[in-house]
Amino acid sequence: MEPRTAIFRMLVGEVMAPSPPSLPSSAPMAEVARIMAESGASGVVLTDPDGRPQGIITEHDIARRVLFQAAAETPASQIMTRPLRVIAQTEYLYQAIAIMRRTGLRHMPVVDPAGRLSGMLDLDVTLGMASRTLMDQIDSLTQDSDVAGLAQIKQAQATLADQLLQDNLPAPEIQALLSNINLDIYRRVVDGAIDAMAAEGLGPPPVGFSVIVMGSGGRGESFLFPDQDNGFILEDYPDDRHTEIDAWFIDLGERMTRDLDAIGLPLCKGFVMATNPLWRKTLSQWKAQISLWSRKRGTTMLRLCDIFFDFRSAWGRADLADDLRRHVVETARGNHMFLREMFEDDQDHGPAIGWFGRFITMKESDAAGYKGYLNLKHSGTLPLVEAMRLLCLREGFAINPTLERLQALEERGVLAKDEA
Secondary structure, three states: OOOHHHHHOOEHHHHOEOOOOEEEOOOEHHHHHHHHHHHOOOEEEEEOOOOOEEEEEEHHHHHHHHHHHOOOOOEHHHOOEOOOOOEEOOOEHHHHHHHHHHHOOOEEEEEOOOOOEEEEEEHHHHHOOOOHHHHHHHHHOOOOOOHHHHHHHHHHHHHHHHHHHHOOOOHHHHHHHHHHHHHHHHHHHHHHHHHHHHHOOOOOOOOOEEEEEOHHHHHOOOOOOOOOOEEEEEOOOOHHHHHHHHHHHHHHHHHHHHHHHHHOOOOOOOOOOOOOHHHEEEHHHHHHHHHHHHHOOOHHHHHHHHHHOOOEEEEEOHHHHHHHHHHHHHHHHOOHHHHHHHHHHHOOOOOOEOHHHOEOOOOOOOOOOOOOOOOOHHHHHHHHHHHHHHHHHHHOOOOOOHHHHHHHHHHHOOOOOOOO
């Protein structure tokens, strides 16, 4: 059975209906009427020569306008309703539901990455996928894409998580939802920054790239208030273009991290961000860096691997992240000395269980004001996260979420059923 939060992870393209009838906007009204009659459709989408939706003519338009005002040869462009609200097939479904509810639309054309008509979204069908109790939550997560609107979405996460916990949803489902909302915030921030740079005359991205998130966000296990752990993987480019290209991405990184901080994703105190050149590289440079980390092992490099190895693409060229993921797995899988040293370094993060099963609580020196508390992240979940990561690297699994790693290890026989 699909979890209740599944709708927050679904994309428009996964549930859209096939494309409705379409014609060039220059087509005569007689042709529009014929297509509607033959197909039984309630409307026809009118497109430009490249197939991008420009407007729509519905049965209502035919009845209200055409019968009294238009001749058969009248171009559809003179009758169609425009501008036409469309949504990308890569957008989240919950965003589409909120837009249609707010604007009173029952149907919305869906477009592919090139802006061409690719399907149609039906509000009645999509509402059937969401319970009534989720409607308020959907509305709270769909604000404007400026900093103020995204900050409201970030603030709404706490209420949403509390409601879902009260409904007895498993914590991993809630963490996955929070992580996906944060990824959506990343995407909208990056889109806004790129649009702003283009408007300022700085041009589009000079090469293809992927924005990656690391740590708990990369595993889909975010808590409510994670800081930023991000970077860029850039498509390879000639060395003589480095100054020009790197300057563009420095600017983008500064805008992205600044806006994320204002929204409620704080700057990383350890500077694990795309503004730091250590986390902003071409694909080839990243591969060379991973190979170096695996050969010249030391405490610092092992800690960098711990941070990096749970990365995932948040925006852009996911194929770059997939290529780098394969390199990480291939590099680590056969390097037993490297994996052993990562294991020894991770032993500092042991479980908070001492002699006779007693909890090991924090000292004043660990964190001022928290003496006697349990650090559930560092001595609760982190030892499990690190152990599953190492075992999956050893087995060659390119999997990020901890529970999925556990399942894969059990299926291979690395862990017994009662251990997983």
